[in-house]
Amino acid sequence: MEDKKMTVFAGEYLAHSGKIAIVVSRFNEAVTGKLLGGAQDMLHRHEVNDDNIDVVWVPGAFEISGMVRQLLATNRYAGVVTLGAVIRGETSHYDYVCNEVAKGVGQLALNSDVPVVFGVLTTDTLEQAQQRAGGKAGNKGSDVAADILELIDLHKQLANA
Numbered sequence: 001m002e003d004k005k006m007t008v009f010a011g012e013y014l015a016h017s018g019k020i021a022i023v024v025s026r027f028n029e030a031v032t033g034k035l036l037g038g039a040q041d042m043l044h045r046h047e048v049n050d051d052n053i054d055v056v057w058v059p060g061a062f063e064i065s066g067m068v069r070q071l072l073a074t075n076r077y078a079g080v081v082t083l084g085a086v087i088r089g090e091t092s093h094y095d096y097v098c099n100e101v102a103k104g105v106g107q108l109a110l111n112s113d114v115p116v117v118f119g120v121l122t123t124d125t126l127e128q129a130q131q132r133a134g135g136k137a138g139n140k141g142s143d144v145a146a147d148i149l150e151l152i153d154l155h156k157q158l159a160n161a
């Protein structure tokens with residue numbers, strides 16, 4: 001998949017303006033680990049080095065929102081990436097987890113001056129998740145890492161307007 005054209009200044013900007021946090025859930029780690037790798041690879045390719053990337057693991061997608069809230073409160077980050085994989089099981093638990101993580105991350109993104117992106121897979125099957133974590137449907141982690149860089153760029157432009 002061709003990379004979206006990005007402003008390479010992001011790496012330089014981050015060096016002076018903050019870091020990027022990646023909150024990733026451990027549940028379905030075989031999938032979320034690949035999302036993380038995709039996100040890190042995308043950031044590296046846009047000159048964001050590991051000194052400016054903080055990776056925070058949480059048990060499951062339900063815990064992502066609370067951790068994002070804590071990280072935003074530090075005022076240390078120029079952007080926050082969330083990564084997870086919620087895969088439907090036998091019960092309605094899937095629906096509750098999906099609803100809460102989507103609602104929580106959405107509210108945080110809406111109420112924060114720092115961009116927050118949603119990279120949590122919500123799939124019916126493991127195969128669907130695998131396809132979106134480096135399979136034939138691409139890598140959602142890579143996609144949202146590109147999105148956070150674009151948003152950081154936009155926020156910088158707004159701040160300088």
Ligand SMILES: Nc1c(NC[C@H](O)[C@H](O)[C@H](O)CO)[nH]c(=O)[nH]c1=O
Pocket residue numbers: 025027028059060061062063084085086087088097
């Ligand atoms: N079933 C999945 C979960 N469930 C766990 C919750 O996210 C949470 O960690 C637990 O309820 C304790 O609060 N989490 C996922 O990320 N993906 C799933 O498929």
Ligand SMILES: CC(=O)[C@@H](O)COP(=O)(O)O
Pocket residue numbers: 086087088089090091092093094095097
């Ligand atoms: C998304 C979930 O919580 C799900 O994986 C749990 O599986 P089950 O509904 O079979 O308990």
